[in-house]
Amino acid sequence: QVQLVESGGGLVQAGGSLRLSCAASGLTFSRVAMAWFRQRPGKEREFVASISRSGTSTYYADSVKGRFTISRDNAKNMVYLEMNSLKPEDTAVYYCAAGIAASVARVENYNSWGQGTQVTVSS
Numbered sequence: 001q002v003q004l005v006e007s008g009g010g011l012v013q014a015g016g017s018l019r020l021s022c023a024a025s026g027l028t029f030s031r032v033a034m035a036w037f038r039q040r041p042g043k044e045r046e047f048v049a050s051i052s053r054s055g056t057s058t059y060y061a062d063s064v065k066g067r068f069t070i071s072r073d074n075a076k077n078m079v080y081l082e083m084n085s086l087k088p089e090d091t092a093v094y095y096c097a098a099g100i101a102a103s104v105a106r107v108e109n110y111n112s113w114g115q116g117t118q119v120t121v122s123s
Contacts (some may be wrong), residue, residue, distance in 0.1 A: 009117030022096030038092035
């Protein structure tokens, strides 16, 4: 079955950086769009970034544009989220997801999810 396993979360000070990784198995990785979502305490899960099957197209939430970068390595079945200039409001559980179209920034577009990794940004 499809498995998505996130890693790389942790505690960082405001202004710092983290790199999240997601290892995918059980699917034809190059045929799916990949995305990162996050869920902050008391909030609904929200879109962060997505990347097309080939990696040529990327999409970002306005709140992270210019600070976060999504990338993928189809040879390794991996997707990454490089997070720079982190802010306390970036504190959340970050989820990796596989879906149909990278241009659709909705939870319903993604049918496979990881278990999440906690990112905590202290002020």
